[in-house]
Amino acid sequence: MSDSGKRGQAPDADLCAYLDDECGPGQRRRADSALTQDPTLARKLAVWRRNDSTLRAAFSAHPSQARAPNSTNPPIGPLEISGAGTQKRRMDLAIAAAFLAGALSAGGAFVVVNLIVN
Amino acid sequence: MVARISSDAFDDQLELGLRRFAQAVGFDPGQVDRAVESGLHRARSLQGAGAITREEGRPVAYGVIARAFLVHAAARHAMARRQTPASCKSARLTPVTVDQPPCSEVERLRVGLTSLPPLERAVLLLVVLEGLSYSQASSALGIGRVECAQLLAAARSGLALRLEPARARTPASGRPQLRLVT
Numbered sequence: 001m002s003d004s005g006k007r008g009q010a011p012d013a014d015l016c017a018y019l020d021d022e023c024g025p026g027q028r029r030r031a032d033s034a035l036t037q038d039p040t041l042a043r044k045l046a047v048w049r050r051n052d053s054t055l056r057a058a059f060s061a062h063p064s065q066a067r068a069p070n071s072t073n074p075p076i077g078p079l080e081i082s083g084a085g086t087q088k089r090r091m092d093l094a095i096a097a098a099f100l101a102g103a104l105s106a107g108g109a110f111v112v113v114n115l116i117v118n
Numbered sequence: 119m120v121a122r123i124s125s126d127a128f129d130d131q132l133e134l135g136l137r138r139f140a141q142a143v144g145f146d147p148g149q150v151d152r153a154v155e156s157g158l159h160r161a162r163s164l165q166g167a168g169a170i171t172r173e174e175g176r177p178v179a180y181g182v183i184a185r186a187f188l189v190h191a192a193a194r195h196a197m198a199r200r201q202t203p204a205s206c207k208s209a210r211l212t213p214v215t216v217d218q219p220p221c222s223e224v225e226r227l228r229v230g231l232t233s234l235p236p237l238e239r240a241v242l243l244l245v246v247l248e249g250l251s252y253s254q255a256s257s258a259l260g261i262g263r264v265e266c267a268q269l270l271a272a273a274r275s276g277l278a279l280r281l282e283p284a285r286a287r288t289p290a291s292g293r294p295q296l297r298l299v300t
Contacts, residue, residue, distance in 0.1 A: 052274075
């Protein structure tokens with residue numbers, strides 16, 4: 001626990017360490033004392049504890065069904081840029097170009113034949 | 119008597135945890151598989167080379183997913199900034215979105231999570247949801263232990279700000295309060 005914790009005013013980071021059982025025996029005693037003296041701090045700890053439980057329950061109950069957070073933020077992008085889409089688009093363009101070239105050649109040949117015949 | 123977890127069970131549990139974490143941070147379902155695969159591959163290759171133990175592979179695997187999430191969250195943020203209309207930028211305004219109040223506590227929690235900065239979200243989920251120690255979470259994210267505790271505190275405070283006002287509005291019975299209007 002930091003110096004502020006030693007003075008009896010556990011900052012939020014110390015409160016977190018207390019909640020997560022990441023502090024030593026001395027720090028725990030000081031935090032216990034601060035929590036007894038400060039109802040606001042005790043209330044904050046209770047709220048955090050409750051939110052932790054809600055969080056675990058929300059994602060642990062059905063891990064396979066857990067879904068990404070609400071759509072206020074859209075899902076993040078792909079891990080890497082996929083080349084598959086680009087390749088398919090190139091293939092489509094090549095087919096379209098070949099078809100266009102064929103059509104132009106046929107049209108040109110038709111015009112030439114018409115000119116010769118007439 | 120100490121219950122020993124077989125290596126297969128350990129891997130299964132790790133994979134389940136990685137999948138849950140990837141979903142919780144915000145990867146969409148298609149990306150979760152790749153993220154989990156990348157995390158497991160990294161951990162297993164280090165274990166195979168004898169560089170780390172099986173238990174040490176856990177934060178490594180989570181770290182791969184967490185860092186991928188942070189990179190893409192940053193990229194998305196940069197893209198969103200580029201797409202913000204110039205008029206909004208100059209006036210320091212953000213586009214208006216209609217924010218429907220989420221009904222259940224779980225929904226509010228999800229919204230609260232997305233409102234947290236990515237690093238805070240990652241720390242919170244690693245420690246609270248996945249049960250990593252501060253040392254493991256710090257190692258996974260490449261940050262110090264003190265910073266980990268500070269980020270966690272900020273995340274918990276942020277989440278409480280989102281959830282508590284809604285709880286105060288909801289009666290203990292969970293039913294809406296009706297008032298006779300004459």
